[in-house]
Amino acid sequence: MKRIVMWVLSGIFMLLAAYSVYTVVHQDPAELKVSGQAHYMNNRNISKEPVQSLEGQKLELSRELSADINIINFWASWCEPCNQEMPELIQYNQEKPNHIKLIGMNVQDKEKGRTSFLNKYQPDYPIVIGSERMVKQYKIYNIPTTIFVNKEGRVLTTYVGELEAGKLETLIQEVEGRS
DSSP, X not given: OHHHHHHHHHHHHHHHHHHXXXXXXXXXGGGGOOOTTOSTTTXXXXXXXXXXXXXXXXXXXXXXXXXXXXXXXXXXXXXXXXXXXXXXXXXXXXXXXXXXXXXXXXXXXXXXXXXXXXXXXXXXXXXXXXXXXXXXXXXXXXXXXXXXXXXXXXXXXXXXXXXXXHHHHHHHHHHHTTO
């Protein structure tokens, strides 16, 4: 009888372990969204790590933060959610208030993919290239990831996942209260 109970308990444990692994592996990107105090970068200053312009010049990201609220969107050409959100970001950039600046940060990409992506969407806001080191410093584990930064360079909030217009507006209202 003890053996049967042990086998049943072992079976239940194995099913729970398998289910846990399955849910982590198949997690919906919508469930990865982070805002508020949860993300590592929130309430920290942005990195001094230089970024690169599309023309190959080294830039200090903090010097590009000219608006009260700066939205830095980390993307890659091979990222399907990045492809989905790009038209929304371009439209938002055309309608946004003057106290907000949008910056695209291309990461983990090859030049050919980046060029094709930019030719396809033709974003009308600044695009810079971030290094692998910067991705690690910012603890960017999923893309797209978007950080909201004040003009002093402090990260106000972070959002992981595809930004839809309604969510973007909600996050902006949230950070306007903290900037």
